[in-house]
Amino acid sequence: MEVMEAKPVRHILSLSGGKDSTALAIYLRDKVSDMEYVFMDTGEELPETYEYLEKLEAYLGKPIVRLNPDRPFSHYLELYRGVLPDPRTRWCTRMLKIKPFERYVGDDHVISYIAIRADEPHRKGYISTKPNITPRYPFMEDGIRKEDVYRILEESGLGLPHYYRWRSRSGCYFCFFQQRIEWVGLLENHPDLFERAKRYEKIDHITGERFTWNQRESLEELSKPERIAQIKEECMARPRSESNKNFSLMEILGEDVDINDSQSCLVCHL
Structure with missing residues (x-):
């Protein structure tokens, strides 16, 4: 056998x-x-x-x-x-x-x-x-x-x-775990991908139902110049150690911020 x-x-x-x-x-x-x-x-x-x-x-x-x-x-x-x-x-x-x-x-x-x-x-x-x-x-x-x-x-x-210059982790360009400053980074580094992500969002202005990547605001709202300036200001105000004072987004945001x-x-x- x-x-x-x-x-x-x-x-x-x-x-x-x-x-x-x-x-x-x-x-x-x-x-x-x-x-x-x-x-x-x-x-x-x-x-x-x-x-x-x-x-x-x-x-x-x-x-x-x-x-x-x-x-x-x-x-x-x-x-x-x-x-x-x-x-x-x-x-x-x-x-x-x-x-x-x-x-x-x-x-x-x-x-x-x-x-x-x-x-x-x-x-x-x-x-x-x-x-x-x-x-x-x-x-x-x-x-x-x-x-x-x-x-x-x-x-x-x-x-x-190279994406660590403006993003804290890997993943799809529209990853819902991105923080607002990372969405800003996507807008500034890959505006075409930002627009593609934005097109996936849907807001029913009659019922108020929202399908957006971020529960608090849409990408349309986030991309307004005054909102971008506010997001950047808030990010730069975060405490930074001497070792990361030259600003790497990954270092400032950390690897597990706001993520479970x-x-x-x-x-x-x-």
Whole structure:
């Protein structure tokens, strides 16, 4: 009787285009030779994200597999009756990120490497309910902290993604977790993408029903010159340490300001 050989365990690292998952890919490059690198490409990413991934791909010497959803964002927006994703529903993460990843994995036994650092044990990352996917946290295992991540990126020559100049995290250009100053940054750096995000918003002036990225104000309201000036003033008034006085938005806003991250959204933001 022919004996079926067991399929080998697959090693997969999901990249978000952010600093932590990039640093983890660099950190493990020579430690896990058969690593698969994947990026869940929603089709709604920033140009800087794609540029950064190309640089990382060259550094790794291996392709980064782009995983696309089976339908575009606009399809799911229609399916959800025009209700934009928000911190409570987060259907965009589920449909555009998690499903493509689980489809790529299939039923294979996979070790999924997650870039949560030793100085953020409160975060857990995306942990699949599929029994064939086992999470592993190399940075937590090896005591790698934020300052180590910066060092890894600098020593590799990659540095930080350029969007960190005006944004505090990776993710789609219309991510609802953006703070107002980041929406201003999108308007100033990518006005075309800001306009696309604005077109997704709907306000019924008769019923008062609003489908906007931010519950308190629409992008139309936010983009008024006097409101932009106010947002910038409020941002610059935030306390800054001596180390970040030269103004990096990521440093001033921090990584977890006004966000109660769940496991799923770390797929986008690590």
